[in-house]
Amino acid sequence: MTHLTPVEGNSRMIRMDADEIQELEAYANTISAAVEEELDTLLPNVDGNEEDRLFEAMRYSVFAGGKRVRPLLIMATNEIMGGNKKRAMRVAAAMECLHTYSLIHDDLPCMDDDDLRRGKPTCHIQFDEATAVLAGDALLTMTFEILSDVDTHPDPNVRMRLVALFAEAAGARGMVGGQMMDMLAEQHGKKDFDQGALARLQRKKTGALFSASCEAALILNGGTRDEFHRFTSYAKNLGLAFQMVDDVLDEVGDEAKLGKRTKKDAGRGKATFARLLGVDGASRQAEFLVQQAVDYLRPFHNKARVLDLLARFVVCRTH
Amino acid sequence: MTHLTPVEGNSRMIRMDADEIQELEAYANTISAAVEEELDTLLPNVDGNEEDRLFEAMRYSVFAGGKRVRPLLIMATNEIMGGNKKRAMRVAAAMECLHTYSLIHDDLPCMDDDDLRRGKPTCHIQFDEATAVLAGDALLTMTFEILSDVDTHPDPNVRMRLVALFAEAAGARGMVGGQMMDMLAEQHGKKDFDQGALARLQRKKTGALFSASCEAALILNGGTRDEFHRFTSYAKNLGLAFQMVDDVLDEVGDEAKLGKRTKKDAGRGKATFARLLGVDGASRQAEFLVQQAVDYLRPFHNKARVLDLLARFVVCRTH
Numbered sequence A, B: 001m002t003h004l005t006p007v008e009g010n011s012r013m014i015r016m017d018a019d020e021i022q023e024l025e026a027y028a029n030t031i032s033a034a035v036e037e038e039l040d041t042l043l044p045n046v047d048g049n050e051e052d053r054l055f056e057a058m059r060y061s062v063f064a065g066g067k068r069v070r071p072l073l074i075m076a077t078n079e080i081m082g083g084n085k086k087r088a089m090r091v092a093a094a095m096e097c098l099h100t101y102s103l104i105h106d107d108l109p110c111m112d113d114d115d116l117r118r119g120k121p122t123c124h125i126q127f128d129e130a131t132a133v134l135a136g137d138a139l140l141t142m143t144f145e146i147l148s149d150v151d152t153h154p155d156p157n158v159r160m161r162l163v164a165l166f167a168e169a170a171g172a173r174g175m176v177g178g179q180m181m182d183m184l185a186e187q188h189g190k191k192d193f194d195q196g197a198l199a200r201l202q203r204k205k206t207g208a209l210f211s212a213s214c215e216a217a218l219i220l221n222g223g224t225r226d227e228f229h230r231f232t233s234y235a236k237n238l239g240l241a242f243q244m245v246d247d248v249l250d251e252v253g254d255e256a257k258l259g260k261r262t263k264k265d266a267g268r269g270k271a272t273f274a275r276l277l278g279v280d281g282a283s284r285q286a287e288f289l290v291q292q293a294v295d296y297l298r299p300f301h302n303k304a305r306v307l308d309l310l311a312r313f314v315v316c317r318t319h
Helices: A018-042 A052-062 A069-080 A085-107 A129-148 A156-170 A175-188 A195-220 A225-252 A273-296 A298-316 B018-042 B052-062 B069-080 B085-107 B129-148 B156-170 B175-188 B195-220 B225-252 B273-296 B298-316
Strands: none
Touching: A018 A069, A018 A085, A018 A298, A052 A085, A052 A129, A052 B175, A069 A085, A069 A195, A069 A225, A069 A298, A085 A129, A085 A156, A085 A175, A085 A195, A085 B129, A129 A156, A129 B085, A129 B129, A129 B156, A129 B175, A156 A175, A156 A195, A156 B129, A156 B156, A175 A195, A175 B052, A175 B129, A195 A225, A195 A273, A225 A273, A225 A298, A273 A298, B018 B069, B018 B085, B018 B298, B052 B085, B052 B129, B069 B085, B069 B195, B069 B225, B069 B298, B085 B129, B085 B156, B085 B175, B085 B195, B129 B156, B156 B175, B156 B195, B175 B195, B195 B225, B195 B273, B225 B273, B225 B298, B273 B298
16 A cells, blocks of 8 residues: 655666666657557548537547556557457557547546647647537447447446446546535635545546556456556555656646646645645655556566556656 | 427327326336435435545536436336336436536537526536536546446446447437537527527437437347337337427426526527427427437337327427
8 A cells, every 4th residue: 555654865876877768768659659549440530520529629639648657557458468459459549539538528627627648739638628528428428338349348347347447446435426525625725635535536547547548458367366566556656646746747747848837736826745745855756656566466577568568667757 | 209390280299197297207206206215226325535536526526416307217117117126227327317417518618608407506606617527527537437337237238239329319419419518509590590400419418318318228138139129219209209299388388487598598699499399389399309218118008108198299389
């Protein structure tokens, strides 16, 4: 489980050399290309009828060039388990539809009101608000359409467990619940919000889908209880560290490199880890979480290399 | 299939007497009470933590007193098939979550911008826009959580088919696609919109969930190909007639009785059946569709009585 006591001392206990970064990037690029090919098949590029605009908006946001972290978690975990690539790739595509829906709705004027994401206009800026709401709704719905299809896995019990997993992770007790806490936190200002509350919020908002990504790969391959424990612990720590570094980059990062506005959260008086722990404190805390995450996967030795690289990259990245 | 050629002559070929209306109302009230009890169990009334507001908003909209037409379709079809009531009731609750989500998002300022529904403030008026977006998202997600749970049906193949059915009916090629067409129709004005286009729009927007309601009950009970044909034809005709009468009531209905603003669609120059066919034309067309709907269920004789009453009520209702 995650501990949030700040770590004293050396501010860079985790390092990556250029070769390691290159190795991770090569893997990530392969996964990105493959999941985008899958999404391209699943999201038809139709022309000439009234629904065009809806599919156009769905495709616009899905292909806006995300980091595809969740697909990477699914595919890397699936590889450790020796699983079928084609099936895992469909699950990865479904996860990316789910993640994209959450970004589209989060960016809406009534939510985070962001006009830029990954260096491109957000969905409601490129299209309009109504189209953005509907494109998000359609992508959320499509997630379950993909998972329930026999092509995802021949065993209906496995598909059923995937649907249940995604719904629970995304719903009122998971991601949407986290987003609601986030909205309330903003309204209250940071005065009512301590580190524990912020961690709970982020475990739902980011952690739920990170964890569900690993769990999905385990469900596809009949993972053991111990494997579920190790991978979900890895994923939750990773998600929290990822959010902490995001907060740090929002404070000190380069807008051009990040492809989005910085200092937005802080500017609105929103509680962030960087504000609560300081930039150094949040960075060190993220390192500690990543160290723990990496430890959970030790029993898998070199098979878990990609997930080890990914975890370390989370705290070494500059954008 | 539906034909839209206006019917000449007598404007009231379908009638209902007071006893028949009372019989339908008694059945509808029983279903409403039962589905609300089911929803009350599924949507916990939690207190004292940050997610409260989200569940509060979900409950507010779910219990805002709808007609529960889709649950009635599910339960009545299930009864004709001699099915298990408890299972069908869970599917009915899931359908009502799906329907409620669509109403919450449809009412948003960037969509239909409605401040009143069923005589009560809409979700974004009672709470706020962000909460309404998230409550809708959570209800959509919860639909699939309910369906994937083993309590809905012990056979995972059946649950899987229900998830696939709901996702397809609700998604970009179904309800959300219809809503998108509706938005575009409003932007274009009615000049590009003929009766055929409007019928296509409504088959997606209303018809998809009406049809899926009957189909869900058939999936639960292993319906035959012929049964699927008859019930989906019934439901699609019913949905279209329902929308035509809604358009008529929007023109000539009583705001207090309807519990919502009237003449809104027309006021925005939106294409409606009442505008395209005239109030009399749309009423007669609705009667014709209902007559067809009733005919599809003739082989079930008196077992289909409730669905027969419901279809006739659609054209006889005044609110």
